[in-house]
Amino acid sequence: MKYSNEVENEGFSIINNVFTENEIENLISLIENKTENNPENDTFRKSQDLFAIRQFHKEIPETLPYIFNQNLQNIIEPIxxxxxxxxxxxYFDKPEKSNWFVAYHQDLTISVDKKIDVENFENWxxxxxxFAVQPPTEILENNFTIRIHIDKTTKDNGALKVINNSHSKGILRIENLDFKKEKETICEVEKGGIMIMKPLLFHAxxxxxxxxxxxxIHIEFSKQELPNxxxxxxxTIIQN
Structure with missing residues (x-):
């Protein structure tokens, strides 16, 4: 399958037309209703360059039936x-005049419910x-992220840049990547499309x-139970 091969070999895949215009409008309506009625919510982060809702699927669970439509389920399971x-x-909202930028990095931490000293879980x-912690590499290698694009995303409004296949190199310091030998892709995605990516893929x-x-809407997935x-x-278990 094309997308499965892309995720495995390149560390990411872009798939457009996953959500209809109507599904996107329903998501926008639910998000706006929540943010307008709960402006002081602790999980909201607001600045002139970025608005974010952490724990999005718990804050607005009404979005989940729209997010996990049949198209998305048909994509996740075969891959x-x-x-x-x-x-x-x-949930990230980068406004029209945002100066927000993010340097190249890997996503190295996971969110956990409490701090316990466990071997190979570090950088608490x-x-x-x-609580956030860096787990063993094999946990990160088997997780994946889906980014749902509510707006058309191009190189001019902050589309992700990635280093192709950098997820296959394990955990690296960015200075150990030889950019002259690496391929960089700007991941432009249509409104209603998604980007699938591996956490260890360098992105900016x-x-x-x-x-x-x-x-x-950025969603991270795993199927691994944590130790000790x-x-x-x-x-959150996904309901079919």
Missing amino acids: FGKGYFITKSI TIKQNQ SNKTTNNERRRV GLEWSEK
Whole structure:
């Protein structure tokens, strides 16, 4: 299958036309209703360059039937199999005049419910009562992320840039990548399309230059149980 091969070999795949215009409008309506009625919510992060909702699928669970439409379910299962659950989700809204940019990095942490000293789980942090930790590489290697694009995303409004196949190199410092030998792709996605990516894929995004908004729902998945009493803090089973 094309998409499965792309995810395995390149670390990412772009699939357009996963969501209808009507499904996207329903998602926007649910998000706007929540943000307008709960402006002081602790899980909201707001600045002139970025608005974000952490624990998105728990804050607005009404979005889940629209997100996990038949198209998305038909994509996930052939690529990754059964048994995956949500471990984390964030809604990003990058406004029209945003100067927000993100340097190249890998996604190295997971969200857990408490801090327990477990071998090979390191670099603990806590932010707003949320524990994050870097797990063993094999956990990261088997997880995946889906980014749902509520707006058309181009190189001019902060589309992700990735280093193809960088997910296959394990955990790396960015200075150990020889950019002269690497292939960089700008991941432009249509409204209603998705990008699938592996956490260890190096990715970055530039500032917005075309005065166009960029809204994305970022969802991370795993099917691995954590050891020694550690639990995923946002674990949610996907209902078919």
